[in-house]
Amino acid sequence: MTAAAPFGPLDFQLVLLRRMADHQPDLVEDARAGLGVSVAQMREANRRWQAMVRAPRSRGALARYRSVLGEPERVVRRKIGDLECDALLWPLPLWPDLRFEVLAAEGGAVWNEWLVRAPRAAGPELRTADDLVPWSCTVDEVARAFPPARPMEGSAPTRWQLEITLPGGERCVAEFCWGLLQRRLN
Structure with missing residues (x-):
């Protein structure tokens, strides 16, 4: 039996796609095929991610993101109401105009994690x-x-x-x- 390859950015993108498949299976299928991975590989990436998240001695969410995605492209200090946090941003090749953003409090507690528009990238005009x-x-x-x-x-x-x-x-x-x-x- 061989050890599994390290869980990296490609695997993480597959985790995001796995959840999105519930709503947009055709877009996910196109993206998965563009990444050159099988449905089985997508399922395995999701299984491994869930195992990391649910492990009894799991590292914290912020440490997990850093281990999977590497050092963030940017870290920005943000104030949300009376609270301050760090916004850590990572590029994901599947969505070049977006960044995966993690909002983390002092001590590394993660408040939110999601895709946002990359700095200086033009978003769509939304009128209707x-x-x-x-x-x-x-x-x-x-x-x-x-x-x-x-x-x-x-x-x-x-x-x-x-x-x-x-x-x-x-x-x-x-x-x-x-x-x-x-x-x-x-």
């Missing part, structure tokens, strides 16, 4: 419901484009929903996985 194309925009971009936006609980830890106001006053819900738009409901 038709602009809400799967995988085109992030939670923050949709919230800014369609105020007021009301955060809602998602159906899993890596999922978020926003109730947004479209032009003309119509309300709808945008659903995200790992911070990336998956679909519009209503």
Whole structure:
């Protein structure tokens, strides 16, 4: 029996894709094929990630991200309300205009982890419901484009929903996985 290869950025991208497959199986299939990996490899990456997360003596989330993704491309100090945290940003080849962002408090406690637009990368122009194309925009971009936006609980830890106001006053819900738009409901 041989030891498994180290879990790295490719494996992590497969973990993100595995959860997104629930909403956008065709986009995930295209992405998986573009990465040159099989469905079995995607499942195995997800199995290994879950084992790392649930291990009895698991390292903390921030240490896990650093071990898998390496040193972040950027670390930015942020103030959110009265709280300060570090935003750590990593590039992922599958989404070159996005970064995987981890918000971490002093001591390394992770508050949030998701995909955000890369610094200086142009996001989409979001004006109408038709602009809400799967995988085109992030939670923050949709919230800014369609105020007021009301955060809602998602159906899993890596999922978020926003109730947004479209032009003309119509309300709808945008659903995200790992911070990336998956679909519009209503």
